[in-house]
Amino acid sequence: MNCAHLYLKIKLKWKILIGTLFATSLLFTTFTAIQAETVIVHANVVWEMTDVVALEGMILRWEVDKNDLWNCNPQLFPNGHNADGIPVNALKDYVLPDQPIGKLIGRFGDCGRIFPMGTSGYIHILPSEDGEFLYLTMNDDIIGLYGKGFKDNDGELIVKISQSKKD
Numbered sequence: 001m002n003c004a005h006l007y008l009k010i011k012l013k014w015k016i017l018i019g020t021l022f023a024t025s026l027l028f029t030t031f032t033a034i035q036a037e038t039v040i041v042h043a044n045v046v047w048e049m050t051d052v053v054a055l056e057g058m059i060l061r062w063e064v065d066k067n068d069l070w071n072c073n074p075q076l077f078p079n080g081h082n083a084d085g086i087p088v089n090a091l092k093d094y095v096l097p098d099q100p101i102g103k104l105i106g107r108f109g110d111c112g113r114i115f116p117m118g119t120s121g122y123i124h125i126l127p128s129e130d131g132e133f134l135y136l137t138m139n140d141d142i143i144g145l146y147g148k149g150f151k152d153n154d155g156e157l158i159v160k161i162s163q164s165k166k167d
Contacts, residue, residue: 036162039136043070043153046095046142047107047135050161054108056130058163061122064104070155072102072140073147083157084118085139093145095137103139104157108132124166134161 039050054060069080077086085100096105096114104117108125109132115123117136136159141149 036160039159039161041070041104041136041138041157041159043072043138043155043157044150045137046150047137050134050136052134052161052163054125054129054132054134055163056125056127057166058125059122059166060125060134061162061164062106062117062120063160064119064157066119068157070102070138070153070157072138072153074152074154077102080155082119083159090139091141091146093143094141095139099139101139104159105137105139107135107137109135125163 035055037050037052039052041048052060064083066082069082071077071080072086074080081102083104085103088101090097090099090101094101096103096116099105099116100118104119105114106117106123107114108129112129112132113126116139138150138153140153141147143149144151
């Protein structure tokens with residue numbers, strides 16, 4: 001085997017290796033960069049578990065149509081309200097005090113970080129949240145101290161959720 005033939009053989013193997021690595025990394029990036037899910041959240045369920053699993057180092061993004069309505073109190077708000085809630089901050093026994101009543105709220109895991117969501121936004125997933133399921137709920141009176149709590153809630157929201165790598 002001459003030197004030129006050996007050189008071409010090595011060069012071909014190198015190109016195949018580089019091509020395989022590139023294709024694998026492109027495939028891996030496609031699956032880890034964007035993972036989208038559509039979730040239905042019922043207004044009368046406290047901490048509804050989703051199929052969304054938090055991945056460390058990713059950004060969780062969500063979007064709810066502003067015309068998609070649910071209701072924290074049908075007597076006071078017969079037409080409902082969107083995921084941003086009503087312009088009244090919640091009291092101490094609500095899911096997330098000092099945030100609007102009726103707002104969409106998220107949590108990682110069974111007793112992890114609780115965060116306000118509303119109609120759209122994003123949050124960075126922390127290392128401690130890796131592998132935890134995302135739970136969603138309405139910001140309402142958990143134990144019914146100020147009224148009927150979740151018992152009188154009505155409607156549902158459709159939430160589009162995706163995860164992507166940090167920019």
